[in-house]
Amino acid sequence: MTAFFQLLFQGIALGCIYALVALGFTVVYRASKVINFAQGSLLLVGAYLVSVLATGLNLPFVLAVIAAIALLAAGCAIFQMMVLQRVLGQPVFVLVMITIGLSIVIDAAIPAIFGGNARILGDPWGASAVHVGGVTFNWVRIWTVLCTALILALYFVFDRFSRYGLAMRATAADEEAALAVGVPVRRVYALTWAIAGGVAVVGGLFLAGFPGSVNPSLGNVSLRAFPAIILGGLDSPPGAVVGGITIGIVEVMASGYAPGWLGSDFSAVAPYVVMILVLLCRPYGLFGTRPVERV
Amino acid sequence: MADDLLLEVEELRVTYGSSVLALDGVGFSVPEGGSIALLGANGAGKSTALRAVTGLLRFHGGQVTGGSIRFEGRSIVRADAAALVAAGIAQVLEGRRVFAELTVAENLRVGAFPGRARRREREIREELSELFPILAERADQPAGLLSGGQQQVLAIARALMSQPRLLLLDEPSLGLAPRVVAEIGQALRAINERGCALLLIEQSTALALRATKHAYLLETGRIRAHAPTAELLADERVRASYLGAPAVLGRPEALAR
Ligand SMILES: Nc1ncnc2c1ncn2[C@@H]1O[C@H](COP(=O)(O)OP(=O)(O)OP(=O)(O)O)[C@@H](O)[C@H]1O
Ligand SMILES: [Mg+2]
Numbered sequence: 405m406t407a408f409f410q411l412l413f414q415g416i417a418l419g420c421i422y423a424l425v426a427l428g429f430t431v432v433y434r435a436s437k438v439i440n441f442a443q444g445s446l447l448l449v450g451a452y453l454v455s456v457l458a459t460g461l462n463l464p465f466v467l468a469v470i471a472a473i474a475l476l477a478a479g480c481a482i483f484q485m486m487v488l489q490r491v492l493g494q495p496v497f498v499l500v501m502i503t504i505g506l507s508i509v510i511d512a513a514i515p516a517i518f519g520g521n522a523r524i525l526g527d528p529w530g531a532s533a534v535h536v537g538g539v540t541f542n543w544v545r546i547w548t549v550l551c552t553a554l555i556l557a558l559y560f561v562f563d564r565f566s567r568y569g570l571a572m573r574a575t576a577a578d579e580e581a582a583l584a585v586g587v588p589v590r591r592v593y594a595l596t597w598a599i600a601g602g603v604a605v606v607g608g609l610f611l612a613g614f615p616g617s618v619n620p621s622l623g624n625v626s627l628r629a630f631p632a633i634i635l636g637g638l639d640s641p642p643g644a645v646v647g648g649i650t651i652g653i654v655e656v657m658a659s660g661y662a663p664g665w666l667g668s669d670f671s672a673v674a675p676y677v678v679m680i681l682v683l684l685c686r687p688y689g690l691f692g693t694r695p696v697e698r699v
Numbered sequence: 700m701a702d703d704l705l706l707e708v709e710e711l712r713v714t715y716g717s718s719v720l721a722l723d724g725v726g727f728s729v730p731e732g733g734s735i736a737l738l739g740a741n742g743a744g745k746s747t748a749l750r751a752v753t754g755l756l757r758f759h760g761g762q763v764t765g766g767s768i769r770f771e772g773r774s775i776v777r778a779d780a781a782a783l784v785a786a787g788i789a790q791v792l793e794g795r796r797v798f799a800e801l802t803v804a805e806n807l808r809v810g811a812f813p814g815r816a817r818r819r820e821r822e823i824r825e826e827l828s829e830l831f832p833i834l835a836e837r838a839d840q841p842a843g844l845l846s847g848g849q850q851q852v853l854a855i856a857r858a859l860m861s862q863p864r865l866l867l868l869d870e871p872s873l874g875l876a877p878r879v880v881a882e883i884g885q886a887l888r889a890i891n892e893r894g895c896a897l898l899l900i901e902q903s904t905a906l907a908l909r910a911t912k913h914a915y916l917l918e919t920g921r922i923r924a925h926a927p928t929a930e931l932l933a934d935e936r937v938r939a940s941y942l943g944a945p946a947v948l949g950r951p952e953a954l955a956r
Contacts, residue, residue, distance in 0.1 A: 493760065571809065579758075581797075582798075584755065584792050586781050586861055589780075589781075
């Protein structure tokens, strides 16, 4: 039983990171139908930003994180306005290719600038942990869960109650109608990218693990988070959360309990198995909206 | 030109892509506080004219290639949609287009997004609930659950939340029962009486007769005639032509003032 709780906790913590990746992805997709293949690479940038600010500039860690969030959010908004905005109205395919291009550039630029070796994150928790009834709670994972909960709460309050949150939902529901009633849709798009950038910093910093170190392969997380995004439904932020945490738990449980004959890498495959099973029953994911035909 | 014109469109040419000429030399005008109808059959270019005025052409891959559009004397050919709403031009798109997943109240809040309306949001909403009681009764329901007529009312109210000086409506009577059309006609007159000018796009005659004083007949991208609404619609040749029958207008200029 102790082992089960240990795995459950680790699964939830991992799932939180997937949830953050999926949230950044769905926020952009829901509003503009742009599939952002660079979300994983944004996590990579976020992690390096925190590392540089915390260990290079010696900022207090909390300040480094906040500054990194601000910087990456601004950077993503500027990227959206300078690049994606110009190809607005082109087939979605073009926009997708641009995000793939962005991810390739980032994945090449990071090792070119910082080298291929790991670099310390500068986190205050290191490998410290608390033990309760035989279960080890690493501080990094506790913080992962707490910070993710905070970010998600902030996001959902913003989405539901703020003026721009409403504008995001209106744009997602009907872009032309939103334009027609005066919603500055371009600004809404830029905002969704800013959110994607901001949550990527938080995801990236916890992805760095313990003891906290960043390396160029962190961006691969997007491949692992992919089943979470599909599972929850491409255009549903709550789905991103449920999908992310489910996939995190599935992955960790599979690594703990899968019988040997399934192979040593089954935990990497299990999320995809779950994803496919869910898609068989619900083709638009758990919370995704199917395209509604209207007059 | 007379300076009491709120909207003035002259010699407007609009093309979609590089080849489709949708409007060719179209002109019409809305006086301050006035009400006009733009009538025409399917494909005549009515929605295109509305898009040109409200900055939505780009969204549809179209562009103004000639002529002028002036609102309160200023050229608005290049302005973007959000800026035009903020300047006082509101519209109701063809097909209602309420935000189905949002509640009725949220739909109205989106309509109040442009800055100038925000301060008076509550006040405007109360005024509108008097005009359309259904808005208050169903405030917390998703808009998608409203009937077609109720959705049309919501779409109109949502547009009015920005406190426009000019309201454009694209076929608001489409698919509605005569009784509902009559109610909407009455509401539009009330709105007009409060000083908001109307530009009504229609294919059927009932609403145009109720709500507008002057009407233009659009046929394959050109204005064929214009006259006081009742007069224009009384003309058999006009009825035949814009209801989609083969063009039988011998001398359209005879009808023009
Ligand atoms: N996005 C577009 N791309 C290319 N051509 C278009 C586009 N939208 C409209 N057109 C063309 O422009 C012309 C006018 O269309 P428009 O939609 O303005 O007509 P309408 O009078 O509103 O018709 P309806 O009563 O059917 O709504 C038509 O020939 C149409 O095919
Ligand atoms: Mg039309």
